[in-house]
Amino acid sequence: MEYKDYYRIMGVARDATQEEIKRAHRKLARKYHPDVSKEPDAEAHFKEAGEAYEVLKDPEKRAAYDKLGSEWQAGQEFHPPPDWDAGFAFRGGGYTAADPGLHSRFFEELFGRDYARSARAAGRQSLRMGGEDQHAKVLIDLEDSFTGATRSISLRVPELTDAGRLGARERTLRIRIPKGIRPGQQIRLAGQGGRGFGGAEPGDLYLEVGFRDHPFYRLIGADIYLDLPVAPWEAALGANVQVPTPSGFVDLRIPADSQQGRKLRLKGRGLVGRASGKQAAAPAGDLYVVLLVTLPPADSDAAKQLYRQMETQLGFNPRAASGGFKSHG
Known part of the structure; x- marks a missing residue:
């Protein structure tokens, strides 16, 4: 799939403030709105700008997108690195249930996951004004699944600075890893999600587990x-x-x-x-x-001598042993 450079689409720098991103989107929306624009491919540009804004206006999505790095070029063949989104805390489901007719394949691959369970939970919370559930992906060692373990993990929580620029704070948690947990399963931390309003209960934090690459x-x-x-x-x-x-x-x-x-x-x-x-x-x-x-x-005379003895005494031809090669001449 093709890489989408959302900053280039919006015409802003990678360190742009949220206000600068908002102004850029308004300008592009006026320029390419299909009802009024005479520009070629106005509708396609309008959708592209809307998709870029959907990512860059949200501190969490923007921080995850920025983690991919700036070395990719627009239109370049792209595949997300494994576990590219690990270590980020997202509000609610953290992802959008992408409409294939509205979003690009690039967007769907990165942000098109839908946590239906958390959406239902969010619906219940909205009635009681409880805190939002949060989701994050964490990586553990394979051995921890065999024995169970207690580990400290760090999450990056994206947030805006007073100047309107994207920043992040580090959040460290002590968690218990259940014995037998497998990749893709979740650990629920009750009361560790978003704060409630008016004294209501906080939401929960769901940690989706992945395994780190193992040396052997x-x-x-x-x-x-x-x-x-x-x-x-x-x-x-x-x-x-x-x-x-x-x-x-x-x-x-x-x-x-x-x-x-x-x-x-x-x-x-x-x-x-x-x-x-x-x-x-x-x-x-x-x-x-x-x-x-x-x-x-x-790598020694003795080793070479042993190999020569094997050659003469065993009379082994691996090509003949495997059926030989047929000539095509």
Whole structure:
């Protein structure tokens, strides 16, 4: 999809005040309003300016958009970085239920998520003037899901300075991470959302959980994948080795004649299940160990001699062993 430079569309600097952004939108709205404008593609420009203003007028959306950085050019092929919106606190759902006929694909990808649950909660709160629910995305370590943990997290809360410029304050919370929580699930912090009016109760804060990239585990659904380097003789002859899992090291038997890429399954060693309300805990995932046959370097005379002995004594041709290559000449 194409990157949208909302500041360029509005004709303002990236450090523009909210009043400057408002004035720019009024000017563009008058220039491109379809009912009065004679400009070419007036309706398209009018919608584009409206979309840009919808983002830049809102401190929370603007702060999240600014996090993407300024190195992108308008029209450039763009894909949001993973977890680009982590660490921001948003009022209500924080996102708009985007109308495909009104917004661009770029807008929908970044801001088109719809928290229906929070919308219903916001409706209830409006009747009692309670505080707004807030939402944020936080990243935790995979291991925290296995054992449960208590961690301090920091959230950036966008707000306007007295000069009307975009700023942010840091908010630190001590939270309990439930055992078995999975990416996409939420932690509810009662009373940690927006303040209520007239002494009414504050809203709640919902933290959507994501996992940080792990140095050696990959997560697919509830299953965990681990690439395990093994020596050629371990793969060929079989071996007993210790492999790490999020809950500790376990013994693993590598069968003889194992090939590169072979997957060995450790049942129930993936993400643990988490009970929710009256629902039973989901079954635990599995851990798959993927074998990576790693050759010793031929960096000494002795090592080179061993490789030459293997060449002459084994008579092994990997191309012939795999079926050979057919000539197309």
